[in-house]
Amino acid sequence: MTITNTATNTSTTISREQWGSRFGYLMAIIGAMVGAGNIWRMPYVTGENGGGAFLIAYFVLLYLIAVPGLMGETALGRYTRQGLIGTFRKVYGNNRMVGLGLVILVFNIVLMSYYSSVVGWSIYYAYHALIGTFTQTGFDTAALWQSFSHNKVLNIGMHTIAMLMVTGILLLGIKGGIERMAKWMMPILTIALIAIAIRGLTLPGAMAGLEFSFSPNWEYLARGQTWLAALGQALFSTGLGWGIALTYGSYLGRNDDIPLGGGLFTAVGNTSFGLLAVFAVFPIVFAFGISPTSGPELAFVALASAFGSMTGGYVWALLFFAGFFFANLTTALAITEVGVTTCKEERNIPRSRAVLMICGLIWLLGIPSAINADILGYLDFVLGNWGLPLATFIIMITIGWKFDANRLRILSLNRGSDLYIPSAWEATVRYQIPLIMLGIMAYFLYSNLGEAPLKTLSGLFVLMLMIPLCMGVMKRRLEGQDSQHVAGGRLS
Amino acid sequence: MSFSAIVVMVSSMLALWGVATLAMIYSMRQEDRKLTLLKEQGDFEPFSPAAQRDIEDWLARHPDGDEAREMRELLECQRQAMQNNARHFYPWPSIGAERQ
Numbered sequence: 001m002t003i004t005n006t007a008t009n010t011s012t013t014i015s016r017e018q019w020g021s022r023f024g025y026l027m028a029i030i031g032a033m034v035g036a037g038n039i040w041r042m043p044y045v046t047g048e049n050g051g052g053a054f055l056i057a058y059f060v061l062l063y064l065i066a067v068p069g070l071m072g073e074t075a076l077g078r079y080t081r082q083g084l085i086g087t088f089r090k091v092y093g094n095n096r097m098v099g100l101g102l103v104i105l106v107f108n109i110v111l112m113s114y115y116s117s118v119v120g121w122s123i124y125y126a127y128h129a130l131i132g133t134f135t136q137t138g139f140d141t142a143a144l145w146q147s148f149s150h151n152k153v154l155n156i157g158m159h160t161i162a163m164l165m166v167t168g169i170l171l172l173g174i175k176g177g178i179e180r181m182a183k184w185m186m187p188i189l190t191i192a193l194i195a196i197a198i199r200g201l202t203l204p205g206a207m208a209g210l211e212f213s214f215s216p217n218w219e220y221l222a223r224g225q226t227w228l229a230a231l232g233q234a235l236f237s238t239g240l241g242w243g244i245a246l247t248y249g250s251y252l253g254r255n256d257d258i259p260l261g262g263g264l265f266t267a268v269g270n271t272s273f274g275l276l277a278v279f280a281v282f283p284i285v286f287a288f289g290i291s292p293t294s295g296p297e298l299a300f301v302a303l304a305s306a307f308g309s310m311t312g313g314y315v316w317a318l319l320f321f322a323g324f325f326f327a328n329l330t331t332a333l334a335i336t337e338v339g340v341t342t343c344k345e346e347r348n349i350p351r352s353r354a355v356l357m358i359c360g361l362i363w364l365l366g367i368p369s370a371i372n373a374d375i376l377g378y379l380d381f382v383l384g385n386w387g388l389p390l391a392t393f394i395i396m397i398t399i400g401w402k403f404d405a406n407r408l409r410i411l412s413l414n415r416g417s418d419l420y421i422p423s424a425w426e427a428t429v430r431y432q433i434p435l436i437m438l439g440i441m442a443y444f445l446y447s448n449l450g451e452a453p454l455k456t457l458s459g460l461f462v463l464m465l466m467i468p469l470c471m472g473v474m475k476r477r478l479e480g481q482d483s484q485h486v487a488g489g490r491l492s
Numbered sequence: 493m494s495f496s497a498i499v500v501m502v503s504s505m506l507a508l509w510g511v512a513t514l515a516m517i518y519s520m521r522q523e524d525r526k527l528t529l530l531k532e533q534g535d536f537e538p539f540s541p542a543a544q545r546d547i548e549d550w551l552a553r554h555p556d557g558d559e560a561r562e563m564r565e566l567l568e569c570q571r572q573a574m575q576n577n578a579r580h581f582y583p584w585p586s587i588g589a590e591r592q
Contacts, residue, residue, distance in 0.1 A: 022523040026516055052500030059507055207493050214504070215497040255526065255538050260519045269512040275504055407559065410550055411566065414543035418522040423546075 016081055017174045018251050024179035026261055026269075029248050031182040031330025033239050033270040034189070036118055039324055040298045042233060042274030043281045047212045047292055049229045050220025057221060057230035058271070065231075065436065066238040066267040068428040069392070070245050071413055071421065072399045074262030077249030079412040083342035084108075084243045085474075087250075091403050094478055099471030100398070104243050104391045105342055106466060111242075111383055112335040112362045114369035114376045116166070119332045120158030122325040123165075124148060125300055129321040134308040141304040145297070152371045159370035160363065166332050167359040170340055171352055174251050178333050185326035192323035193276040196316055200283035203310075209282030212292065228443065231436065236384065237274065238267050239331075241392025241433075243338045250341065255416030264419070273327070280320070284310075299324060336362060381452075382459030385444040390463065393437035400430035529581055537573040540582040544570055 019025035046054050080087040088101030133139060148154060169177040200206055220226045239245070249262060281303065285292055288306040292298075299320075307317035336358060344354035369376040399405055405426035413421050448456045493501075529536040539547065547567050554560050574580070 022520050026519070052497065052504075055500060055504050059504075210501060211493050211497050214501040215494055216500050255536075257519055257522060260515055260522075265512060265515040265519060268508055268515065272508040272512045275508050406550070410543070410546045411562070414540065414546065415538050415566075416526070417540070417543070418519055420540055420542045422542075 016251065018253055019256075020175040020179055021183075022256075022261070024175070024183050025248070025252065025256075026265060027182040027186040028179050028330070028334075029245070029262065029266050030269045030273075031186050031327075032244050032248060032334030033237065033266060033331070034186075034273045034327050035115075035331035036122075036299075036324070036328055037233075037237050038270065038274045039277045039281070039327060040296070042237065042271075043213060043278040044292055044298065045229055045233055046274075046278060047282065049226045050217040050223075051212065051214050052216025053218055053220040054226055054230055055214075056216075057227050058234055061227070061230050061234040062238075062267055062271060064428065065433055066234045066240055067263045068425050069240040069396065069433050070238060070266050071259050071263035071425065072405065072408065072429045073241060073243075073245040073395055074249035074252070074258050074266075075408055075412040076395075076399050076403065077246035078252045078254075078256070078258060079408065081250050083247055083250065083345050084338060085342050086345050087246060088398070091398055096471040096475040096478070098478075099467070099469075099474040100394050101342075102470035102474055103466050104394060105339060106470065107383060107387045107391050108243055108335055108338045109358070109362060109365065110379060110387070112332065112339070113365035114379050115328075115332055115335060116162045116362060116366045117155065117159050117370045117376055119162035119166075119325070119328045120155065120160075120370065121148075121296065121300065122321065122328045123161055124154075124158050125304065126318075126321040126325040128304075129307075129314075129317040132314050134304050134317045135313045136308070139305075139308055141301050141308070144304070145300045149373060155370040156367060159366050162329075162332065163359055163363040163366070165329065166336050167355055169329075169333055170336060170355045170359065173351065174337075178330075178337065181333070182330050185330055189273070189323040189326045190276070192319040193273070193280045196320055197276065197279035197283070199310070199312075199316055200280060200287065203283060203287035205287045205289075206283030207286075209284070209286035210279075212286065213278045213282050228440075231440065233274075234267075234271075235392065235440075236388065238270050239334075241395040241437075242335075242388060243391070243395070244334045246395070247338045247341050248334065253416075257416055257418040258413055259417045259419040259421050261418075378455060378459070381448075381455060382463065385448065386441050386460060386463050389437045389440045389444075393434050393441075396429055396433045396437070400426070400434065405429045526581060529577070529579060533577050533579060535573050535577055536579075536581040537570055537577065539566075539570050541584060 019028070046058075048054075049057075076087060076091075080090045082090060084105050085098055085101040088098045092098055092100075128134065128144070133144070134141065169181055171177065172180070200209075235241075245262065245266070249258065252258070252262070281298070282292070284290075284306045285298075285302060288302075288309060290302040290306060303320065304317065307313045307320065310316055339358040339362070340351070340354050343349070343358050344351050347354070349357075369379060399408060406423065409421060409423070409425060413425070445456065445460070526536060544567070547563055547570070551560060551563050551567070554563075574584075
């Protein structure tokens with residue numbers, strides 16, 4: 001249920017689509033955050049960083065940073081009821097600082113340009129699971145992955161199919177497209193992972209996988225690397241500060257709850273899928289004696305091979321790859337929606353046109369990543385290390401200092417909330433998260449400069465250039481609007 | 493599996509699946525209550541007692557300007573909703589008897 005209460009609105013209320021139900025919003029926001037990283041990264045990172053010790057560090061950071069941060073981002077979106085650039089305009093005024101919103105928008109579009117390839121991979125593997133490829137006798141999954149990776153035409157084709165799917169769903173709107181899909185896909189993903197976990201746990205040797213994941217090596221808690229890995233997983237997995245929670249929050253009703261649904265459930269629910277993936281993936285990995293790893297090879301080579309060797313492998317492979325595809329698709333919808341909402345508002349055009357423009361742009365920009373995995377890797381390196389932390393830094397500074405965290409908490413966060421948020425929340429948004437983001441960017445710079453100086457410096461150069469460039473674009477746009485107004489005034 | 497791994501595993505399940513499930517059920521039930529109030533009386537108060545106190549404290553500290561006007565409007569909405577509606581969404585100690 002989404003509450004609309006125009007009688008109590010004090011801010012400008014524009015005609016705006018809203019989520020059709022509470023369950024729909026919760027599934028959409030959780031679908032936005034649960035992606036490939038939850039399934040192919042979380043189990044491995046947990047096991048590699050001290051198991052239980054990592055989970056403790058992770059929980060601390062999740063509750064101290066991700067939950068409060070998501071609350072703030074959603075509350076700002078619900079307050080302004082605008083997309084990224086509209087929100088920045090409302091907060092900073094109509095000036096060049098609105099360019100900061102454009103910076104985050106550009107990051108989202110670039111992120112989606114290569115994430116579309118990941119969605120394409122999952123479509124390709126879901127198709128192979130459907131036709132029973134993995135259960136063929138003596139089938140070589142490594143060879144399939146190699147041939148797929150090197151087939152440029154096929155990769156462009158899968159990228160195109162992925163973007164066509166995203167376009168089709170987004171054309172149906174927030175309620176009829178994103179919400180309707182998420183309401184089906186997320187429960188199916190949950191059931192699929194539970195079923196695979198139950199099957200995996202019955203395999204001989206499966207317990208070693210759980211031992212690897214959960215056995216606590218307490219000395220890891222004293223290592224900075226454990227906390228950094230936990231921080232990276234907590235921040236990147238929840239998508240904090242990328243504009244997604246802000247955009248989805250802008251479609252909430254004035255008196256809908258934010259702290260419990262938009263904050264706690266989003267962050268903890270997202271991690272719950274990571275935990276479910278630990279149960280679904282690692283018992284199988286250990287039962288089949290596969291070397292634990294993360295990334296595409298885990299899903300597309302190791303697990304595909306394991307499913308092929310299991311009794312009833314067809315069903316398990318289909319469940320896993322269909323679920324994996326759903327997880328990736330719901331994330332892709334969210335990342336693209338950030339651009340669609342903003343484009344629709346800024347250009348004052350119908351939603352369908354904004355969808356076609358943004359999806360077309362992403363498709364075009366995504367072709368190099370679909371053709372060349374090195375380009376995909378480079379973009380992921382730059383965005384993951386600095387782009388997304390910078391986006392989070394910008395949004396948190398905007399909430400904490402420019403808008404004023406105290407004011408946002410009173411005006412929006414605690415309005416219609418199921419959970420009262422005290423003033424302690426403000427310090428987290430003002431100091432904790434921005435400082436941590438600066439620390440992360442500095443650490444990544446320090447750790448990558450020696451190993452990959454060219455990649456690091458070129459990436460940083462482009463990112464640093466992006467801020468003045470976007471500010472300049474917004475300033476020119478503003479000047480253009482002013483001159484149009486003057487001309488319009490003279491004519492009238 | 494070792495005892496410590498079992499403890500961590502069960503704790504993680506409670507801290508994640510337990511909290512997420514409870515949060516989802518509680519949140520959906522609360523929003524259903526809001527919908528019922530909207531259907532029955534067309535409105536309900538948007539702020540809890542603690543949240544209302546925050547608005548009043550903020551206005552005491554910043555009595556002037558556009559932002560104060562926005563806060564005053566919110567407070568006025570809250571007061572009207574409290575006066576006009578027999579049933580309230582948040583628990584209000586002083587009107588507990590009236591609610592029953």
